[in-house]
Amino acid sequence: MMDSFEFNKIAGAVLGALLFLMGLSIFSSSIFHPQKPKTAGYDLPSAEVASAAAPAAASAVPVAELLAKADPAKGAATAKAACGACHNFEQGAAAKQGPTLYDVVNRPIASAAGFSYSSSLQEKSKSDKQWAFETLNSFITNPKGYASNTKMAYAGEKNDGRRGDILAYLRSLSASPAPIPAK
Ligand code: HEC
Structure with a gap:
């Protein structure tokens, strides 16, 4: 059987690990700002330009x-x-x-x-x-x-x-x- 001291040590380690990951994620998103494109998808050259002139x-x-x-x-x-x-x-x-x-x-x-x-x-x-x-x-x-x-x-x-x-x-x-x- 695990005594409560042992349990606290494990719980503490898990909590510590979670806190570390959270901190890492906040830190990294402050470095990399993912830029959302204004319109979804690829910006293909528009065919309208050619047909408008024709x-x-x-x-x-x-x-x-x-x-x-x-x-x-x-x-x-x-x-x-x-x-x-x-x-x-x-x-x-x-x-x-x-x-x-x-x-x-x-x-x-x-x-x-x-x-x-x-x-x-x-x-x-x-x-x-x-x-x-x-x-x-x-x-x-x-x-x-x-x-x-x-x-x-x-x-x-x-x-x-x-x-x-x-x-x-x-x-x-x-x-x-x-x-x-x-x-
Ligand atoms: C399967 C037979 C066929 C093929 C292949 C074909 N034609 Fe014709 N063509 C006709 C027929 C039948 C007419 C009459 C159409 C009508 O009365 O609607 C015609 C009419 C025409 C006319 C109008 C002539 C007039 O006196 O007003 C032109 C121009 C013409 N064809 C060019 C071509 C060219 C160029 C090609 C090849 C790139 C071609 N055709 C391929 C059967 C064909």
Whole structure:
């Protein structure tokens, strides 16, 4: 059996240890001031800044910038692979599943003779009139986003570099290529 003296010694030791820990904790928090962040989580760069400066087009990068960096020769190869199954590119060539794309830049929307366009694209021809670079850019980025019921069963080219190359190639398909927009 433990006598009461022994018990007091142990209790005293435990109490002493607790007091020491308490003192240590008060002391250390007086040295280290943990700074709470003003907002919880990580402070990621805000996407709003970029989109606020961009035009209303589907793509964030202005078409002038895409074209400045584009390579029409690369675009020819990309377009043959991505669009060639449904489109011809030569002057006077017949429509495939889609109309011929020769001279499509600044051509009135849905205007290839004899081609039966979706009502969606015909509707767009009333508001947007012609395939200006920005208009083409948003259609090729996301066809359904531009004309919700388009017959063009193509998911879109989201990569800015590849899309810029395609646009530069389409521009080259003309006797007098359209001027590259300044901005
Ligand atoms: C699966 C077939 C298919 C593929 C792939 C495809 N298109 Fe089309 N495209 C069509 C069809 C069909 C239409 C007509 C759309 C409508 O009437 O809504 C069209 C219409 C267009 C038009 C409008 C032409 C006009 O006369 O108004 C452009 C521009 C165009 N496509 C560009 C492209 C480009 C560039 C690519 C490749 C990056 C591409 N398309 C890939 C089938 C396709």
